[in-house]
Amino acid sequence: MSVLPYTEKMRTASQESAVHDANTQADVCEVNCVHPEAVAQARARLPHGEDVDTASAFLKLVADPTRLKLLSALSTCELCVCDLAAVIGLSESAVSHQLRLLRAGRVVAFRKVGRVAYYRLLDHHVTTLIDSALDHARE
Amino acid sequence: MSVLPYTEKMRTASQESAVHDANTQADVCEVNCVHPEAVAQARARLPHGEDVDTASAFLKLVADPTRLKLLSALSTCELCVCDLAAVIGLSESAVSHQLRLLRAGRVVAFRKVGRVAYYRLLDHHVTTLIDSALDHARE
């Protein structure tokens, strides 16, 4: 079966109907599709690649068990790094690394008081997403 | 328990999640916590380890860009493997592998007609989750 880039093939498929060989890759794809109209419809509805990537990155950020615990802990009140480490039972270094990622993804923010960094949720929409995932898990 | 080396202490804390309640709390918090009462509160609210793991596994299933595209394509109508491969522009083998994972996670199901396998969403709650993640991405 063909494993070549389909994006190329699909785009040029309509224009290559006049092209010579029946073994053309573009035609193979059209032939391989069992339901071309359903495919075209689904492709039209498919969100753009960059939106998929950012949504995927956001979900990935929440999907990790450590980060999910961190966010769950922060859902009620702000906490500093060593407190968070104590809550989820991990080294402060590991927590700091994860908080860095959450910060980069604009999921959390922090304020510094002396040498203590207090982290908080930046978007409380995350809490509802986590809760719905937890509900889905407990059913 | 007396004073353990740092890594030792953290490992036992993470593995003894079953005995969260009264005893280990003192060990973990004694040394490093800045705000013991906030930590105790957050620990009490923290969802159980197994729920976190299943929720995490579910979110991870949706977080992957390829699987997100697959689920997005399936949100409107059922599609067979080669159609899905054409929609998202990937080999049928890769798609089959991912569908296997989605099947194992009870996110999709399929019916077979001859040699064609038609996949569909098993839980349409997934669609709203994806949409909310996409909205979050596009803002």
Place this chain on the structure above:
DNA sequence: ACAACGTCTGAGCAACCATTCATATATAGT
């Protein structure tokens, strides 16, 4: 000034993961 502390960060490592390739299974058409 000095030491203790809270946090951050780079390097290294082990585990995981998504894809490809090759192959297997099963059904359809001839």
Place this chain on the structure above:
DNA sequence: ACTATATATGAATGGTTGCTCAGACGTTGT
């Protein structure tokens, strides 16, 4: 029976990731 097709699957591989370790930075207290 034989061939082509649709899907499934195991092994291998390149890439990613989460943790630990060691050390750096800035702040606080003495």
